[in-house]
Amino acid sequence: EEKFKEISPADFFYRNRDIAGFSNPVRALYTAVRELVENSLDACETRGILPDIILFLTIEGQADSERNIVRIRIADNGGGIPPEHIPNAFGKILFGSKYTLIQSRGTFGLGGKMAYLYGQITTNNPLEITVGYRKRIYFFKIMIDIKKNAPIVLEREEKSNPKKWNGTIVSFTLEGDYFRAFPKILEYIKLSALVAPYANITLVDAYGRLIRFSRSTGQMPNPPKETLPHPHGVDVEMVKRLVEENRKRSLISFLTRSFHRVGKETASRILEQLNLSPNTVVGELGLDEIVRLTQALKNYNGFLPPDASILSPIGETLLKEGIKKELEPEVLAVESRKPQAYSGHPFIVEVGIAYGGKITPPEDGNAIIYRYANRIPLLYDEANDVSYKVVNKLMNWKRYRMDPRTDPVRIIVHICSTKIPYKTVGKEYVADRPEIEREILNGLRNVSREISFYLSRKKSMEREKRR
Amino acid sequence: EEKFKEISPADFFYRNRDIAGFSNPVRALYTAVRELVENSLDACETRGILPDIILFLTIEGQADSERNIVRIRIADNGGGIPPEHIPNAFGKILFGSKYTLIQSRGTFGLGGKMAYLYGQITTNNPLEITVGYRKRIYFFKIMIDIKKNAPIVLEREEKSNPKKWNGTIVSFTLEGDYFRAFPKILEYIKLSALVAPYANITLVDAYGRLIRFSRSTGQMPNPPKETLPHPHGVDVEMVKRLVEENRKRSLISFLTRSFHRVGKETASRILEQLNLSPNTVVGELGLDEIVRLTQALKNYNGFLPPDASILSPIGETLLKEGIKKELEPEVLAVESRKPQAYSGHPFIVEVGIAYGGKITPPEDGNAIIYRYANRIPLLYDEANDVSYKVVNKLMNWKRYRMDPRTDPVRIIVHICSTKIPYKTVGKEYVADRPEIEREILNGLRNVSREISFYLSRKKSMEREKRR
Ligand SMILES: Nc1ncnc2c1ncn2[C@@H]1O[C@H](COP(=O)(O)OP(=O)(O)OP(=O)(O)O)[C@@H](O)[C@H]1O
Ligand SMILES: Nc1ncnc2c1ncn2[C@@H]1O[C@H](COP(=O)(O)OP(=O)(O)OP(=O)(O)O)[C@@H](O)[C@H]1O
Ligand SMILES: [Mg+2]
Ligand SMILES: [Mg+2]
Structure with a gap:
């Protein structure tokens, strides 16, 4: 007799933690650190706060020859979390504040929780959270009830916050291969700092040494803005939900207020095509009409493309500065492309090529690509x-007389969007959506042409000299 | 003010369907078909029934130039589903009968549901299920409430089952690129049949043509058996749960009855090391003792490796037969390796190399590898x-005077296990666990050696002839 049962999302990711990036002691420690750093950077950037982040890694014991017991402690000045949400934010998988349509590193509502969950099942210690929120400081000790997908609050304290510190400190232990993971963690932080030169990030390693990435500018990029769904990205489920939330509206008001880039004229034209009166009350629409409306929105070609000002690219200035500082090339070319869209999601591709100077050719004949998505460095699974x-x-x-597999070249690609088409929960690589592929290709062609032009001009100048 | 919220698992996979393999109209149709075929094969094999599966693909309309409205209908003789579980089996994500420790294609409790969910959001039609279960036939019309992750039963009927047909028929529509997906679907079915020569699989395409893969043997492989967790695969969460389910047992009885390969002697030895009495009642264990017990189980080296008879490999005979029939090589070598384990999960690697005959060299200089995991052909993301x-x-x-990138070579790799370390929810590729990697490498070396020996002997015989 077959045993049918339901499992909670926490149970699902506990059983399948490979899928969230926790596949071995090196990767697990790396993934845990990156999930926490991404939470801190998101918190600061959302509020326009210059990030001050400190990450402590200490070895508290040995599980076996390849697994240390590592304590991760991270502190940020990102404004904290409302106390009523702290237990769920850290103890309920599929809970978070990033389910809106805005560019941010976080998107799934499970990264920080998975990091702690892995710590809980390998070391059985609680998660300690200290939050400065407005006028108070809150301290929680939490574990996760995996079967129920719910936080277990072991301790909760509250005290005054005279210095008005608003931020979050997270501390827990997990099994990880510290020595193999550390170089990857360091590379991750270095590459994060490359595209966030306004951030102070301090890494304190297991020997107590400070590795400081100090901010080189006080200028934050324009923050991203929340947007409405673009009609080309809709499906029946989405339109059904929007209808539910707007039952009393007129159709014309519903269309102009629920979707991005739908003005009154465009809305009228679509409703006319569908034989629907603009003043029909939304709640009266039949399911059949909802389906026809969805098709019309998806297929109508008269919409303006998504508005790029909702996105927050790195920008050519910061990109150049970051590359110069980290890679010290002889020459570099960058391009921050115009915004495009895939499936209704606006995105911007930014590329850069750095050549020569302190850059050395790849040791293994593989082109070195620094990939970024919403400013997150992607270090694994590039193939x-x-x-x-x-x-x-x-x-x-x-065509550009350059071979990134054998020449002293580094390639940088950044994609920012309201939704990055990651192919895995671990956010390791980006799907080859044709629109995105085309943008990266055209961008790389442009910057390669610039580099190639510089190199050939340099060559002919050297030839001149020798005569 | 940030909007904190929780979303259901259905909502999570709706928003992130790329992650489940539904990233474009070709891949979505392919993934939907494979999820259903895998459910049918699992159902038959679990019950030792020779599979008779019919898959109909029809085009019911056009969504746009690249998207057809495709109806998928699949019928099997796999024994059906108990009626009380039908709505959840098809309408609740993270619900299923494969959450036990046994080798099967299904493992996540969401494949079939995701296929239908994609159909629902692209075509808004209900899922129609007909199940013959024991003495009755049941008919359901279902949709999924995505926000709640719950089935909506639109219709339910029941009637007598005079012919005692026990099986399942699933029918729904979805948007897909039929013409690009069809070759992939055909290849998938062909490769499935290669390792399941006891199955009848009939594919009826959009033109009404029958493509029949007829069974070439009435012999089913030994069915896999459910097993207990092996101590090397435990973590604190798992031991805690087992303790909860066995509170009244004595420690010694708990260890020998809850874990694979833990006999009385071994259990006594471990308990002695831990200073715990064998007769202690499990429910009295403190959390600290549970943690120490977990460590001891993970690190103890005296356990027998997992018992291989719980697994169901294809076997060298069937593998040879299938390769000969599908590929018609001049020579082939196969090896079904001894069982091993990774993280307490038993696995068996089976490899084959086919050379010459009807096989042609790869057209693009890339070695052609037919990858299988628990008999599922993996066609994507091989890199x-x-x-x-x-x-x-x-x-x-x-060393084997063979280059699979330029010679007429096909490589076959099958991994079967109680848990395949997939790296994605879409089951596209397998993680490089060192134990698995080593087995594939050693297996390929052995079969390459055989092929190389044959080729050099053939060469010297030809040289003899010419003299
Ligand atoms: N350092 C922090 N400062 C402020 N808020 C935080 C911090 N860390 C986590 N949070 C809150 O907790 C929520 C859950 O975080 P979690 O990492 O689990 O998911 P996420 O960041 O929303 O998505 P993802 O799974 O993609 O990381 C966040 O959405 C955020 O609201
Ligand atoms: N054709 C079928 N015959 C019998 N039972 C079936 C059939 N299709 C689905 N089921 C039942 O429905 C359950 C859910 O199927 P679903 O594909 O969603 O998940 P799964 O097969 O358990 O796991 P996975 O997500 O890995 O496919 C199965 O566990 C099985 O019990
Ligand atoms: Mg996060
Ligand atoms: Mg399934």
Whole structure:
């Protein structure tokens, strides 16, 4: 007799933690650190606060020859979390504040929880959270009831906050291979700092040494803005839900207020095509009409493309500065492309190529690509990433007299969007959506052309000298 | 003010359907078909029934130039589903009968549901299920309440089952690129049949043509058996749960009855090391003792490795037969390796190399690898798969005077286990666990040696002839 049962989302990710990036002691420690750093950076940037982040890694014991018991402690000045939400934010998988349509690193509502969950099942210690929120400081000790997907609050304290510190400190232990993971963690922080030169990030390693990435500018990029869904990204489920939330509205008001880039004229034209009166009350629409409306929105070609000002690209100035500082090339070219859209989601591709100077050719004949998505450095699984495909299969490098596999070249690709089409829960690589692929290809062609032009001019100048 | 909220698992996979394999109209149709075929094969094999599966694909309309409205209908003789579980089995994400420790294709409790969910959001039609279960036939019309992650039963009927047909018929529509997906679907079915020569699988395409894969043997492989967790795969959460379910037992009885390969002697030895009496009642264990017990189980080296008879490999005979029939090579070598374990999960690697005959060299200089996991053909994302790594980065092909990138070679790799370490929810590729990697490498070396020996002997015989 078969045993049918339901499992909670926490149970699902506990059983399948490989899928969230917790597949071995090196990767688990790396993934835990990055999830926490991404939460801190998101918190600061959402509020326009210059990030001050400190990350402590200490070894508290040994599980076996390849697994240390590592304590991760991270502190930020990101404004904290409302106390009524703290237990769920850290103890309920599929809970968070990033389910809105805005560019942010977080998106799934499970990253920080997975990091702690892995710590709980390997070391059985609670998660300690200290939050400064407005006028108070809150301290929680939490564990996760995996079967129920619910936080277990073991301790809760509250006290005054005279210095008005608003931020979050998270501390827990997990099993990890500290020595193999550390170089990856350091690279991750270094690459994060490259595109966030306004952030102070301090890493304190297991020997107590401070590795400080100090801010080189007080200028934050324009914050991203929350947006409405673009009609080209709709499906029946989405329209049904919007209808539910707008039952009393007129159709014309519903369309102009629920969707991005739908003005009164466009809305009237669509309703006319569908034989629906603009003043029909939304709640009266039949399911059939909802389906026809969805099709019309998806297929109508008269909408303006999504508004790019809702996105927050790195920008050519910061990108150049970051690359110069970290890579010290002889020459570099960057391009921050115009906004495009895939499936109704606006996105911007930014590329850069750095050549020569302190850069050395790759040691293993593989082009070195620094991939970023919503400012997160992606360090694993590049072979399935859209950038890898463009660099290794679509670019005709001969035309630019450059071979990134053998020359002193570094390629930088950043994609920012209201929704990054990650192919995994661990956010390791980006799907090859044709619109995104095309943007990366065209961007790389432009910057390669610039570099190639510089190199050939340099060559002819050297030839001149020798005569 | 931030909007904190929780979303259901259905909502999570609706928003992130790329992650489940539904990333574009070709892949979505392919993934939907494979999820259903895998459910039918699992149902038959679990009950030892020779599979008779019919899959109908019809085009009911056009959504746009690249998206057809495709109806998928699949019928099997797999024994059906108890009626009280039908709505949840097809309408509640993270619900199923495969959450036990046994080798099966299904494992997550969401594949079939995701296929239908994609159909619902693209075509808004209900899912129609007909089940013959024991003496009755049941008919359901279902949709999914995505926000609540719950089935909506629109219709339910029941009637007598005079012919005692026990099986399942699933029918729904979805948007997909039929013409691009069809070759992939055909390849998937062909490769499934290669390792399941006891199955009748009939594919009826959009033109009404029958493509029949007829069974070539009435012999089913030994069915896999459910097993207990092996001590090397435990963590604190798992031991806590087992303790909860066994509160009244004595420690010694708990250990020998809850874990695989823990006999009385071994259990006594471990308890002695931990200073715990064998007769202690499990419910009296403190959390601290549970943690120490977990460590002891993980680190104790005296356990027998997992029992291989719980697994159901394809076997060298069936593998040879299937390869001969599908590929018609001049020579082939197969090896079904001894069982091993990773993280307490038993697994068996089976490899094969087919050379010459009807086989042609790869057209694009890429080695052709037929990858299987628990008999499922994996057709996508090979670049991150452990087999790809072994074939392209670890094997020293020169030593066997063979180059799978330029010679008429096909490589077959099958991994069966109580848990396949998939890296994605879409089950596209397998993580490079060191134990699995080593087995594939050693297996390929053995079969390559056989092929190389045959080829050099053939060469010297031809040289003899010419003299
Ligand atoms: N350091 C922090 N400062 C402020 N809020 C935080 C911090 N860390 C976590 N949070 C809150 O907790 C929520 C849950 O975080 P979690 O990492 O689990 O998911 P997420 O960041 O929303 O998505 P993802 O799974 O993609 O990381 C966040 O949405 C955020 O509201
Ligand atoms: N054709 C079928 N015959 C019998 N039972 C079926 C059939 N299809 C589905 N089921 C039942 O419905 C359950 C849910 O199927 P679903 O595909 O959603 O998940 P799963 O197969 O358990 O796991 P996975 O997500 O890995 O496919 C199965 O566990 C099985 O019990
Ligand atoms: Mg997060
Ligand atoms: Mg399934």
